[in-house]
């Protein structure tokens with residue numbers, strides 16, 4: 152088993168006086184894909200926001216042995232955590248290429264940045280074709296690809312990915328999931344994947360957690376979670 156990258160214990164978070172997470176325990180191994188599943192409103196997005204310091208949280212979050220739960224988002228990013236929020240968050244007025252450069256703006260290794268440009272254009276040929284196009288005019292799927300590629304330009308150790316399939320046509324979703332599989336193999340980045348499409352997520356992931364109203368109710372290998380009866384009937388259409 153590979154080394155533990157992220158260790159979350161008793162994570163609590165909420166909005167104002169409303170609590171959304173009631174003590175989440177979750178682990179992500181280096182270079183693995185971990186799926187975080189659950190119904191609407193279960194707390195998946197809130198978990199990602201809490202992990203990267205966008206909202207107040209309690210509990211302990213350890214990244215590669217270092218406690219990060221008290222840190223500001225920019226410091227967490229500097230430690231190698233990249234977040235692709237739902238709604239994607241590209242800079243719509245900038246071109247594809249300018250967005251990718253923004254992703255690399257904290258890096259000093261110019262040769263490495265050039266290599267990454269080539270690599271990501273190989274993963275995402277659509278982005279290469281559209282490198283001079285304004286991000287705001289890209290299709291939803293292309294914007295999602297750009298958001299993922301931009302986050303990877305940071306060379307993160309951990310990618311927090313919120314609903315990459317949201318609102319996309321099935322073929323585009325397949326393509327994005329295929330690319331995520333390649334990224335895992337070649338980039339040594341761990342992915343914590345929040346996904347409504349449980350079936351696809353469980354195909355790709357190594358490990359999975361199921362959230363219900365702010366609590367983890369099931370955890371295990373993706374294969375074990377996929378064969379769980381409750382998961383099959385509620386999230387996999389009973390197949």
Ligand code: ATP
Nearest residue numbers: 166169171189190191192193194195196197198347
């Ligand atoms: P979905 O799949 O629908 O995106 P989710 O599992 O990501 O759902 P969250 O967005 O984390 O769920 O929401 C968890 C709870 O927190 C919900 O009850 C939601 O209404 C509440 N919540 C989320 N964002 C806010 C906010 N900005 N202000 C107040 N309550 C919020």
